[in-house]
Amino acid sequence: MHEIAEPQTDQLLWDSLEKEEEEILRWHDGIDKSKLTSYQRSLLDFYENGEVICPSIEEGQIIEGKIEQISRKEVVINVNYKDFIYVENNSTDWKFVRNLKVGNNIKVLVHKIMYKPQFKIVGSISELMRLDVENKIKDIYTDMVPIDATVVSRNSAGFVLVLEINGIEIDAFMPNTIAAPNKLTSEQSDNLVGTKIKVCLETLKEDKKGLYVVSRKKYLQEHLFPEEIKKLKTDGTIYNGHITGTTPYGVFVEFHGCLTGMIHKYNLNPDYDIKDLRAGMGIQFYVKDIVKKGTEIILTQIDRPSLWDSIKVGKIIEGIVINNKHFGSLIKLDEETFGVIQTTYLKRANRKLTVGEKVYVKVISYLKDDRKIYLNFVE
Numbered sequence: 001m002h003e004i005a006e007p008q009t010d011q012l013l014w015d016s017l018e019k020e021e022e023e024i025l026r027w028h029d030g031i032d033k034s035k036l037t038s039y040q041r042s043l044l045d046f047y048e049n050g051e052v053i054c055p056s057i058e059e060g061q062i063i064e065g066k067i068e069q070i071s072r073k074e075v076v077i078n079v080n081y082k083d084f085i086y087v088e089n090n091s092t093d094w095k096f097v098r099n100l101k102v103g104n105n106i107k108v109l110v111h112k113i114m115y116k117p118q119f120k121i122v123g124s125i126s127e128l129m130r131l132d133v134e135n136k137i138k139d140i141y142t143d144m145v146p147i148d149a150t151v152v153s154r155n156s157a158g159f160v161l162v163l164e165i166n167g168i169e170i171d172a173f174m175p176n177t178i179a180a181p182n183k184l185t186s187e188q189s190d191n192l193v194g195t196k197i198k199v200c201l202e203t204l205k206e207d208k209k210g211l212y213v214v215s216r217k218k219y220l221q222e223h224l225f226p227e228e229i230k231k232l233k234t235d236g237t238i239y240n241g242h243i244t245g246t247t248p249y250g251v252f253v254e255f256h257g258c259l260t261g262m263i264h265k266y267n268l269n270p271d272y273d274i275k276d277l278r279a280g281m282g283i284q285f286y287v288k289d290i291v292k293k294g295t296e297i298i299l300t301q302i303d304r305p306s307l308w309d310s311i312k313v314g315k316i317i318e319g320i321v322i323n324n325k326h327f328g329s330l331i332k333l334d335e336e337t338f339g340v341i342q343t344t345y346l347k348r349a350n351r352k353l354t355v356g357e358k359v360y361v362k363v364i365s366y367l368k369d370d371r372k373i374y375l376n377f378v379e
Contacts, residue, residue, distance in 0.1 A: 057121060061110045062128060067102050075100075077108055077123065085110065085123040126168070133168045137212075138204065140165070144222050146198040149214065154193055161199070161214065171211050178202060178215035181260040182244035182252055185280040198223075220258035228256045229294050232287050236303065243281045251277050253285065253299055261287070261297030266335035269301040291369050307337045308368060315363045316378055321353045329353045331361055331375055339363070339373035349377050 057063070057079075065079035075087040085108050100106065109128035114120045140147065149161040149172065158175040176184065179192070199214040200222065206212055241255030250264040251274065263285055265274050277283075288300040289308070307317075319331035319339065328342040341361065346352070353359065361375040 057110055057113065059110050059113055062107055063110060063123075064105060064107045067100060067104045067106060070100065070102060075125075077106065079108075085121045087123045087125055129166060129168050133165045133170065136166060137201065141201040141204045144200050144218065146200060146219055146223055147214065148196065149199050150196050151192050151194060154189055159189075159192065160211075163199075163212065163214070172199075172214045173209070173211040174199065174214050174216060178217040180254070181217055181220055181258055182254050183279070185244075187280060224258040226294070228259050229290065229297075231256075232259075232290060232297070234287050234289065236286055238284055239287065239299075240282065240284055243277055243279055243283055245279055246274060246277050248274075250274075251283070253283055259297060261285075261299040263299045263301060264336040267300035267302050267304075272301075291371055293369060296371075307334050311363060311366055311368075311373070313363055313365060317361055317363070319359055319361050319375075321355050321357045321359060323355065324353065331359065333361075333373070337373070339375045341375045341377070345376045351377065 063079045063085065065077040065085060067075060068078045068084065069076040072089055074089055077085045077087065079085055087108060106125070107128060108123035108125055109131070110121060111124040111127060112122040114122060139145070148164045150164075151174075152160045152162055154160070158173055158177075159179060161172045161174055163170040163172050176189075180188070184192070197216055198219050199216050200218040202213040202215040202218060239255055241253040243251050244254045244260065245252045248265075250262050251268070252260060252262050254260045263283075267288070268274060283301075285299045285301050286303065287297060288306065289298040290296070291298065317333050319333045321329055322332045322338070323330040326343070328340045328346060331339045331341060333339055339361065341353075360378045362378050364374050364376045366373045
């Protein structure tokens with residue numbers, strides 16, 4: 001692009017204009033239109049009252065203008081130049097402009113400048129909004145802001161979702177492992193399809209398939225979990241939940257939509273046989289304790305005293321050796337409580353314990369919130 005000195009009528013570069021080359025043309029007031037050809041006059045009429053025929057508009061530029069016309073074919077935006085910006089109403093852009101009205105001010109991204117077969121500036125509203133979303137996603141990820149999402153479908157690996165950010169729909173994927181606090185049953189997975197949920201971004205960048213990875217588990221843990229934890233009572237209040245998984249030593253239970261805890265087999269109702277319990281089954285229980293800074297919930301179906309209710313430094317307990325590790329020997333103190341004799345004390349006492357051996361131990365320290373008990377031999 002280069003500037004041209006203001007020409008007289010007969011000096012106008014009509015050939016350049018006709019070829020729609022990107023050049024700046026100026027003219028004086030008082031041009032005698034009678035000396036122009038009909039074609040020159042039509043061009044001049046088109047650009048009348050203006051100083052710039054081809055303004056300095058570049059692809060990628062963001063311009064604000066006023067909507068002049070809306071149709072199902074296109075939206076015409078006046079940006080106070082001699083040309084308008086045309087936004088084609090494809091399925092993507094139409095959903096952003098269909099509720100707008102003529103006269104509304106709007107920002108538009110210059111998507112493409114066409115010179116043939118005729119000069120035309122093509123804009124995009126959706127692309128501009130996507131740029132805004134990409135910038136916002138960084139803040140959403142950093143601050144773990146919840147995002148509205150619709151679960152579209154599921155496959156063996158997880159769920160396909162559509163996120164809604166600033167009115168933009170973005171495809172995302174949610175792996176099975178982070179779709180809930182615990183593993184979902186097949187029925188729960190099926191019921192999730194078609195629903196609207198809230199999720200958090202698991203990764204900042206898109207994966208190889210161009211999808212953002214999101215987590216419902218993270219949303220529940222970061223936004224709902226802390227508040228629901230505060231509501232729990234350990235006074236014998238009965239709670240209802242459903243089993244999400246079983247192990248030889250207990251069952252995992254989910255309740256209140258986001259909380260999860262474990263009922264040790266020792267604390268199961270005697271009428272229950274752990275072998276008969278299955279994921280998805282409903283179950284009633286009490287909250288026995290909340291430990292590890294509010295991140296672990298211990299559940300029970302039996303109201304019985306716990307070792308933790310009477311534990312104190314110096315307490316002597318009979319235990320059974322269940323394992324030997326490099327850091328010490330693990331001692332079973334009751335059906336659900338364990339302690340450790342550290343290697344330092346084993347060496348000092350010149351003792352080597354065997355699995356299954358009964359031993360009297362003394363509590364030398366404990367961390368109740370971390371559920372850790374440190375032991376030594378009774379002198």
